Amino acid sequence: MKPSLDVLSLTRRLLAFDTVNPPGQERACAQFLGKLLEDGGFETDFFEFGGGRTNLVARITGVGDSPPICFTGHIDTIPLGAIPWTKDPLKGEIEGDRLYGRGASDMKGGVAAMVIAGLRVAELSKSRAGMTLVITAGEETGCEGAYFLAAHENALGKAGAIVVGEPTANSPIVAHKGALWIEARAIGTAAHGSMPEKGDNAIYKAAQAVTKLQNFDFEIDSHELLGSPTINVGTIKGGVNINSVPDQAVIGIDIRTIPAQNNKRVYDELKRYLGHEFELDRLVDVGGVASDPQHEWIEEVFGIMESYLKEHPPVCGVSYFTDASVLTPALGSPPTIILGPGEPVMAHKTDEFCYISKIEEASAAYLEIARKWCGL
Ligand SMILES: [Zn+2]
Numbered sequence: 001m002k003p004s005l006d007v008l009s010l011t012r013r014l015l016a017f018d019t020v021n022p023p024g025q026e027r028a029c030a031q032f033l034g035k036l037l038e039d040g041g042f043e044t045d046f047f048e049f050g051g052g053r054t055n056l057v058a059r060i061t062g063v064g065d066s067p068p069i070c071f072t073g074h075i076d077t078i079p080l081g082a083i084p085w086t087k088d089p090l091k092g093e094i095e096g097d098r099l100y101g102r103g104a105s106d107m108k109g110g111v112a113a114m115v116i117a118g119l120r121v122a123e124l125s126k127s128r129a130g131m132t133l134v135i136t137a138g139e140e141t142g143c144e145g146a147y148f149l150a151a152h153e154n155a156l157g158k159a160g161a162i163v164v165g166e167p168t169a170n171s172p173i174v175a176h177k178g179a180l181w182i183e184a185r186a187i188g189t190a191a192h193g194s195m196p197e198k199g200d201n202a203i204y205k206a207a208q209a210v211t212k213l214q215n216f217d218f219e220i221d222s223h224e225l226l227g228s229p230t231i232n233v234g235t236i237k238g239g240v241n242i243n244s245v246p247d248q249a250v251i252g253i254d255i256r257t258i259p260a261q262n263n264k265r266v267y268d269e270l271k272r273y274l275g276h277e278f279e280l281d282r283l284v285d286v287g288g289v290a291s292d293p294q295h296e297w298i299e300e301v302f303g304i305m306e307s308y309l310k311e312h313p314p315v316c317g318v319s320y321f322t323d324a325s326v327l328t329p330a331l332g333s334p335p336t337i338i339l340g341p342g343e344p345v346m347a348h349k350t351d352e353f354c355y356i357s358k359i360e361e362a363s364a365a366y367l368e369i370a371r372k373w374c375g376l
């Protein structure tokens with residue numbers, strides 16, 4: 001590793017790759033990281049699920065039978081949004097402790113922190129357990145890259161513990177919800193707008209369904225950290241022109257599930273609830289994740305983070321989902337922690353930034369977590 005490469009420089013290098021998704025185009029960024037890790041002693045494999053959509057799996061193997069610790073992060077970012085930025089989203093502009101750029105918080109700062117920690121682990125003598133870095137593409141559009149890896153035999157192997165570097169301001173999170181995004185299409189019959197009795201209005205059906213959905217009951221006890229599942233109608237599209245009876249209307253439904261729920265069953269219930277006049281399309285379907293806060297390794301990580309946060313972190317869960325929905329079961333369902341330097345409130349925002357001090361702390365904390373796991 002070049003001595004000049006610190007975690008801030010690496011984050012800025014990553015910000016310079018335009019990986020806005022769609023279209024993603026993560027290949028150049030994944031290859032850059034792959035080369036860096038290979039030079040540092042990692043074995044690397046690239047897995048592409050479409051033109052330029054590249055996942056990277058990098059590993060150093062340990063000795064003995066202990067499973068590796070896995071650190072994971074995504075390198076795609078969401079679009080810049082409609083409001084113009086006052087900072088260049090690709091340049092990595094610095095102002096005091098703030099590093100600006102699309103993906104600074106979500107989550108190129110986190111990826112840089114785990115790569116630098118990984119390179120340090122590789123420099124140390126042969127470890128008891130190994131370390132795997134799973135750098136994914138296509139997370140923002142529903143864990144596409146993670147799904148591809150999970151479906152690919154031998155791409156991931158197993159892990160004994162997982163750290164997901166999504167933005168948590170370095171506070172460890174032990175649970176998150178799953179998601180089920182559905183488009184429900186109401187089908188009607190078109191007619192001239194002056195003769196509505198000749199048609200069957202799909203917008204009226206959709207409107208009734210939207211009202212009905214407000215009362216949808218999941219009939220499940222709330223999770224102690226995640227609360228109850230939720231449902232939200234996020235979009236409604238229908239009709240072509242004002243003087244026609246619309247024959248189609250589509251509503252977009254965002255359901256956030258808790259780990260005790262089975263998404264397939266929720267889908268079936270929703271289908272029954274909406275009735276036969278709707279056709280359903282599943283856009284995103286990922287399960288929730290929850291680890292036992294009393295697990296030895298989880299407690300160890302909380303102990304490590306206490307020294308950075310200056311207080312014992314509270315045990316909590318979050319409502320968004322991460323690649324862990326896919327990767328945790330694929331890696332053998334080990335304990336999983338969401339822990340990254342980004343500011344949760346900055347994710348997906350105009351003029352996104354991350355505190356440089358948090359990125360440096362995350363890198364040091366990741367190294368400590370990995371060293372403890374690997375027995376170094
Ligand atoms: Zn993210």
